[in-house]
Amino acid sequence: MKPDTIYFFGTCLIDLIYPQAGVSAVQLLQREGVKVIYPQAQTCCGQPAWNSGYRDEARKVARAQIKLFPKDLPIVIPSGSCAGMMKTHYPELFKGEADEAEALQVANRVYEFTEFLVDVLQVDLKDFGEPVAVAVHTSCSARREMGVADKIEQLLGQLSKVEVKEQAYKAECCGFGGTFAVKQPEISAAMVADKILHLRATGATQLVSQDCGCLLNISGAFAYQANHEGKTAPKAQHIAEFLWDRTQAAEEMKS
Amino acid sequence: MSTEFRIDVQKALGKTEVRAHFRKAMDTLMTNRRNQFPDDAALQALRHQAQAIRANALSKLPELLEQLEAKLTAKGVQVHWAETTDEANQIVLSIMQKHQAKSIIKGKSMVSEEMGLNHFLEAQGIEALESDLGEFIIQLDGETPSHIIMPAIHKSKEQISQLFHDKFPDIPYTENVDELTASARRILRDKFYTASVGLSGVNFAVAETGTLCLVENEGNGRMSTTVPPVHIAVTGIEKVVEKLSDIPPLLSILPRSATGQPITTYFNMISGPRQADEKDGPTEVHLVLLDNGRSNIYSDPELLATLRCIRCGACINHCPVYVRIGGHSYGTVYPGPIGTILEPQKQGLKVHGELIQASSLCGACGEVCPVRIPIPNIINRLRYDSVRKDTEHTPTFDAGTKRKPLEAAIWQGWSWSASHPSLYNFGGTVATQLRGLVPNKVGAWTNVRTAPQLADKTLHQQLKALGVDHE
Structure with missing residues (x-):
């Protein structure tokens, strides 16, 4: 059964750098007849500190978040990484704490955005965009923590003019890894260099992902090579923004 | 500031021929493994067993x-x-x-x-x-x-x-x-x-x-x-x-x-x-x-999983870090993901503590481990041990020794601001702070990538303007 109201957790990366992805995700949800609640006091899921070993600091931030979702409604997050943090790591982070039950309550209601569109809302998308060749980068957290690796392809499969091009080493990490990219920049750079090599080889002119961390890394590397070496760079977008752009045209044509 | 480990890594990354050799070898091993487990349900059952x-x-x-x-x-x-x-x-x-x-x-x-x-x-x-x-x-x-x-x-x-x-x-x-x-x-x-x-x-x-x-x-x-x-x-x-x-x-x-x-x-x-x-x-x-050092690992219920290892090397074969830097860069007997969790526990965080940073936590290791060792979780735990204050609660050698006052202060500042969003504009503050986290390493990000651009208006501002409910 489709829920009529959901909470939306936008993630700090989208808030600061990719707000259009968050706006598009909210608009897509609203178009499906779902009322969206965006608690304005939300900040960050706490993952950067959690993955850096600063658990007390992470918990303090996470504790502020779990209080924002009091009603028994799904919490939709446009990121496999942040969704994975809340769903799989909040139970560890709050183990033995006074508010453990509250944290588990939140964890159990978390959905990654594409998972929610496909499995819960069962959206039916109409494509009114131009023909385009698209490469998909699925984040490691969406793939392995959330187990939603196939959702973007399922959504793109509904779009008649989108051709999905599969890159070599598709399931391999792009090298972002949060603080990994700054603590071990050489290894991270080697990983993203290979990733964009394989992506470019597909000939796709568009790249989509469900995670803005990966996009920041991959599109940053593409842009650098475009600026310094004159190489081609596909347009990189969060899947929500890509879907909204192509299917919103259909809405306009209907009206 | 480059550490000894990072210097070794840079040397290894520069050896394009050896890297190509590793890639080919690991690709073969990954393909061979995949071919042995055509039925995923059967594989998962066997891993559980x-x-x-x-x-x-x-x-x-x-x-x-x-x-x-x-x-x-x-x-x-x-x-x-x-x-x-x-x-x-x-x-x-x-x-x-x-x-x-x-x-x-x-x-x-x-x-x-x-x-x-x-x-x-x-x-x-x-x-x-x-x-x-x-x-x-x-x-x-x-x-x-x-x-x-x-x-x-x-x-x-x-x-x-x-x-x-x-x-x-x-x-x-x-x-x-x-x-x-x-x-x-x-x-x-x-x-x-x-x-x-x-x-x-x-x-x-x-x-x-x-x-x-x-x-x-x-x-x-x-x-x-x-x-x-x-x-x-x-x-x-x-x-x-x-x-x-x-x-x-x-x-x-x-x-x-x-x-x-x-x-x-x-x-x-x-x-x-x-x-x-x-x-x-x-x-x-x-x-x-x-x-x-094994008895020491044995004494902690979470770290104990490290000892389930049957030394198959699948985590190594599937590791995107190992395939690029090779085994010798780790400077340990056991390289790759299993070495990353085992060596700091055996020899202490002072000697091999940096290895736990050499992971993007992509999870490929844990996914293939035949005895389901949650390697990324153990890396996370060791990162915690490396900077924790209550060091008496872990058997990990040299716990707390990687805690640096500046880094700890930055995370505390981040934690305070990200848990008090109403006091000021959260976004700008965090962006500034995270930029300050590793000032000498931002250059490394932009060695191969363009710098991230902050949006003109945050999602908070845009959704408020669009009239999206906030409770």
Whole structure:
């Protein structure tokens, strides 16, 4: 059964750098007849500190978040990484704490955005965009923590003019890894260099992902090579923004 | 600021030929493994079973070790306990001295690498010769293994050809792998006949029956354990399993995860020295059980999972970091993801603490681990241990020693602001703070990428303007 109201957790990366992805995700949800609640006091899921070993600091931030979702409604997050943090790591982070039950309550209601569109809302998308060749980068957290690796392809499969091009080493990490990219920049750079090599080889002119961390890394590397070496760079977008752009045209044509 | 580890990494990343070689080798291993498990449901069931077997054994480790010792002793195997690698080396040496042995021939054993046994014995005037082909090759070149099951994987066929020709000038230069293998076999055959002591590792030690199981492909393990009159097996205390019936599932998943073979060419089950009515086999068998930090790991319920490892190397084969930097960059006996969690626990965070940062936490290791060790979770736990204040609550050596005042202050500041969003504009503050987190390393991000651009209006602002409800 489709829920009529959901909470939306936008993630700090989208808030600061990719707000259009968050706006598009909210608009897509609203178009499906779902009322969206965006608690304005939300900040960050706490993952950067959690993955850096600063658990007390992470918990303090996470504790502020779990209080924002009091009603028994799904919490939709446009990121496999942040969704994975809340769903799989909040139970560890709050183990033995006074508010453990509250944290588990939140964890159990978390959905990654594409998972929610496909499995819960069962959206039916109409494509009114131009023909385009698209490469998909699925984040490691969406793939392995959330187990939603196939959702973007399922959504793109509904779009008649989108051709999905599969890159070599598709399931391999792009090298972002949060603080990994700054603590071990050489290894991270080697990983993203290979990733964009394989992506470019597909000939796709568009790249989509469900995670803005990966996009920041991959599109940053593409842009650098475009600026310094004159190489081609596909347009990189969060899947929500890509879907909204192509299917919103259909809405306009209907009206 | 570049650390020693990062300098080694940069050197390794610069060796494009070796990197291409690693990539090809790891691709083959990953494909081989995938082909062995066409049915994912069956694979997951087997992983759960293998995990349960290993977890069960660890849950009764002290009892099972005593049972193993009793069973082996009853069959005439001499069991030795070593808390440290020094003790283990001394035990091997005293056995050698008792037999006035001047040489030892070795089957492949990572525990002997852990002990630094070859160098130790050589310093005592004893020749220690590796008989596993990969180990033989790297020993010729004075190197250490770069992979736990394929120790010479970093070497090309051409390098090995040249190495053989340099070390054995009477062998004509050839790049024919069969001829090279035949030469090694001929050289080693003599050594097997003349060495008075053979050494091996142990893959599984069965407590119920007192059986030492050894998995191998070249037959050198069987030769090392049967031809010389004395056989010494060395192993970590975690390798014990409860029952003989635990072996088939483990034997089913180990080679398939490791090399993608349905089964290894040889599987040895060693039950004791030669009996009066037997015509061959060693007259003396010893087992050295090494702790070397394992009891410490054992004492923590979360870290304990580290000891489930059956040393297949699948985590290494699937690691996007290992495939790029190779095994030697880690500077440890065990490289890759398993080394990343094992070595800091064994040797302390001061020495190997940086390894836990050399992971993007992509999870590929945990996904393929045949005994379902949650490697990324353990990395996360060790990162916590490395900076935690309540260090008495963890057995991890050197806990808290990676806590730096500046970094801790930055995370505290971040934590305060991200938990008090209403006091000021959250976005701008966080962005500024995270930029301050690693000021000397932002340059590294922009060495290969453009700098992130902050949006004009945050999502908070845009959704508010669009009238999206906030409660």
